[in-house]
Amino acid sequence: MSKKQLTPSEFMKLAASIASPVQCSVQMLSQGRMTITMRPKDTCESVLTVTMQMQSDGSATHLYETTETPAKVSRHNYFPVLNEALAAEGLVGVWPLGKSLAYGETFSFTFDDGSKNGHFVSVYRDEKGRYERPVHYAR
Structure with missing residues (x-):
């Protein structure tokens, strides 16, 4: 960017x-x-x-x-597309460009959000190809 x-x-x-x-x-x-x-x-x-x-x-x-996206609009925990999973938690803009997930893979990273230790994000793609809602928190 x-x-x-x-x-x-x-x-x-x-x-x-x-x-x-x-x-x-x-x-x-x-x-x-x-x-x-x-x-x-x-x-x-x-x-x-x-x-x-x-x-x-x-x-x-x-x-x-x-x-x-406000919680009342998106209450799903699994999404067919990575962007939808990231958008549900407001993380589309911080995802590493070009990174994709294989079936059964978990990818974790930390991005600089201006805090002392950054913001941790973890995304899992199950064996059916669905993406789990990302887990994220300030470190």
């Missing part, structure tokens, strides 16, 4: 284009990082969380983003 420099006004345009009206919250993380969570008001649409690296000139570099 390429990193793009966003000015504060560009970011607000991005937020406005996702959904309207949008409820935003900002959380400052360590090492000059911040997360911005955008949640459409009064809907069951997905929630977008963008993690950005603040620069000394006031701009921000996009690091990665995750989406989360």
